[in-house]
Amino acid sequence: MPREVEYEPVSVKELLAEMKDTAELLIDLSYSAVLLRSDTVAEEVIDLESRMDVLQLRARMGLLMAARNPEDAEALAPVLGVVGAAEKISDAAGDIAKVVLEDIGLPEAMRAALPESVETLVRAAVESESGLAGRTLGDLNLETETGVRVIAVRRSGDWLTDPDADTVLEPGDVVLLRGPEDGVAEVYEDLCGAAYEPPDPPVESSADLDRAMDSVVLMKDISELAVDLAYGAVLFDDDGLAEEVLELEAEVDALQSRFEAWTLRAAAEVDDPVSLRGLVHLAAATEVISDAALEISEGVLRGLGTHPVIQEAVLESDEILARYGVAAGSRLDGATLGDVAVKTETGMRVIAVRRGDGSRAPSGKETGWVVSPGPGTRLHADDVLIAKGTRAGAERLAELTD
Template structure:
């Protein structure tokens, strides 16, 4: 395995004019990929994925310096400084997410240890994510992702490609796979093995975890998986709150951060209780590291949305970063007796005829419910977070009101 130390971002950096918008977009995409990779690396005991996390962490350090140089050059008066301060906060918080992801990967690289119960939780927690190097004779090489059509055929997606030191973070249908590309694949375990073998020419072996019957440990594992999912949602909402200057989304980030803090307290108590019954209590150290890093990610999400919560005008450079996409996150409160009240959400798809994907529900008295892999019924008083186009979002809001 090649070393992450060879990443080009470790070279000296001098100021040169760059598009702050492009840097912010890349930092956001990199942060989201880092969260995904770091947890997958640890949960699957995949050292190659962990090495990619450290490469991306170094890339993030490079992007942070580029962004800070450009932002400092752009501040010409007090008004500029006031509007750019939240952008600097976004840059700093995004780097905190990167550092936290690196700390998660080091649980594996430094052999800090995790109980097998973490793997047992995987079928309910995440799809399988693998790293593979495209073989010269692979049927996928020199073909575009659109031609290969992996997702519709197998459910497996290419979520990123690394070509030398260059990353393609959002490969689309026109993106071609080249020989020696490092591909990050995500999909169901039942299908991803065949795709991996076709890509690399190597055999994929899925590891069956051992069962663990320690009750407190099972509760701790379930809690950390929930913390991970809530922290990922917080990051997504935080960026959206800034990009769309949406105070309601920023408020939900704050609610999520409070929820993660409460979960962490219970999580730590269950880990300590489990240590008394564990054959190897030292193997639980990684859980503590994982909980701490997960809480850092939710704190960073809160920092990203701070400018919106303080009602500071969004700088134009941030607005530019979102104009390339029409897809948005929206927050809707379901009013009793509205069309959405009593409607069913199945695998994130609302029963009502509207093209919005429901991501999460905050239900008074019950907390947060992540609905991507569950069926649920919307109720009056629910706060719903959904993703879709601006047009669909407007229709969704109307359905929530009598």
């Protein structure tokens, strides 16, 4: 039964930061539940979804108490949009989890399409005999040593969604690990004392079904990118980023249309068309996430600007967004992201690059935004990077751009 919620004075900034962290965690967990066919992970999603319901109610109450006149209402409207968007993401993640919990039909081959898109995420219990128990995350330095990050800790029924270097791993804690499979397997065994077992390889499927599943994966990747860019748009009050979110949302809509056509064609080729229901649920929920991204950036798109409380909340969230200009003569000037191994060296993921002023660009250099750049993306002086990761990683990235 839903718990009762009453008004109490709260920091809206802290609530928004927690909602952002929880929404991003929910996206990871929900798709991992599908990948691993794990009821346990799916149940964690449902628990977090319930927690998000309480957070959004408290945030709305706080915002209503803060609006004293029409000017306040106009300034706070984008904040309400961010609150509503986080709740949409939470609901969509819950719908994805129910595909697993309610045994809604899903092609076994779907698990073949997800691993390249979903970084390995595993739920592990901290055993009392573990050599990692009783130590802080800063002392363990897992991210540098193994590439694995503890993204959340559940302790005595409560979630800590922003563990930091001072967080101590205690026996009985349930931690969520994210990173490369080799690193996750190593840390999992150190925590649990048991070997990590990856999911079995799936069976082959038809060409039309493959296209439908690839569309869902692409929709997922674009939707997640849109959420990241949307938070970047409100953090930096950047019209260009907000317009990129609008284009990405339209791209997801187009992909969903193609997905529907391929799924209907595939239904004629499978023995049990009902087994495709889960795929339809995944696509619908993923499209909702892209809609939520657009809702986050809508205040910027409509000229309402960004309320300072949103900017402060994004800066205080677990995974931060950082913006750096590439200085002339820096290690990144003239190099590709792969040349410098930015992700490996800093742990930061560059999600967008804004090209410098075209009047100063070398011959053939493009201008405007490059969304989701890859290892082959070459950088130049005056380019601006938008990257996502930890605060320590942001400091390392700053050194590469100076």
